[in-house]
Structures are given as structure tokens and as C-alpha cells.
Amino acid sequence: QVQLVESGGGLVQAGGSLRLSCAASGRTFRDYLMGWFRQAPGKEREFVAAISWSGGIAYSADSVKGRFTISRDNAKNTVSLQMNSLKPEDTAVYYCGAFHSIAQAKGGMADYWGQGTQVTVSS
Numbered sequence: 001q002v003q004l005v006e007s008g009g010g011l012v013q014a015g016g017s018l019r020l021s022c023a024a025s026g027r028t029f030r031d032y033l034m035g036w037f038r039q040a041p042g043k044e045r046e047f048v049a050a051i052s053w054s055g056g057i058a059y060s061a062d063s064v065k066g067r068f069t070i071s072r073d074n075a076k077n078t079v080s081l082q083m084n085s086l087k088p089e090d091t092a093v094y095y096c097g098a099f100h101s102i103a104q105a106k107g108g109m110a111d112y113w114g115q116g117t118q119v120t121v122s123s
Contacts, residue, residue: 002026002112004096009117012086016121020081022096022114029098032112034072034079035059035105038092038119045095045108049081059102064090086121094119 008020020036035050049060049070058070069082079096094117097110104110 004114006114006117022079032098040092
């Protein structure tokens with residue numbers, strides 16, 4: 001079992017930055033890839049970014065490439081998402097997820113989910 005708790009969401013103006021954090025607990029945390037997903041009103045949940053166990057390999061959706069950076073600290077059991085140059089279309093509930101494959105994540109799926117944190121970008 002893996003428990004995930006997100007923090008760091010909020011309201012920001014377009015062009016601004018936010019940093020999301022996900023605290024993980026559970027002895028099997030290191031068995032999972034970790035990532036971030038988002039769901040905007042009226043839309044399906046979508047993949048945003050993912051990172052390997054070692055932190056050496058990262059993936060991101062085309063829509064956030066060059067603006068969002070995912071990182072992982074296994075010593076602290078945390079995963080973070082640094083979001084820069086935010087746009088109004090980035091407004092969504094952001095979820096931390098734990099999963100076994102990138103293909104799974106890119107399909108918007110995960111084995112474990114956090115409760116989500118709201119990010120709102122005003123124009």
C-alpha cells in the first residue's frame with residue numbers, strides 16, 4: 001500500500017510559478033514510478049509528468065515540456081512538480097500517482113492516487 005498526500009496548489013497569475021509536493025508513505029514506495037496528473041472541469045484526467053525510481057529518467061506531456069519539471073527525493077519519500085510560465089489552460093486539480101509503467105501513466109491511470117490539489121491560473 002502507498003499513501004499519497006499532495007500540497008502546494010493555489011491561485012496564481014498567468015506567467016507565474018507554483019511548486020507542488022507529494023508526500024508518500026508505505027514501505028513499497030520505492031517499487032513504483034511516480035508522477036503527476038491533472039483533471040480540468042469537464043475533461044478526463046490526463047498525464048502530466050513522471051519520474052523513474054532513481055530519478056534519472058523523467059517524462060512529460062508535450063503541453064508542459066520546458067515549463068514543468070518533476071523531481072523525486074527517495075530519502076524523504078517526496079515527489080515534486082515545479083511549474084513555471086503557468087497558463088490559464090493549466091488550471092485543474094493536480095493529482096500525485098504511483099504506478100508500474102509509463103504506458104499506464106500516459107493512459108491516465110495509476111495504482112494509487114492522492115486526494116488532489118487545486119491549481120488555478122488567472123489570465
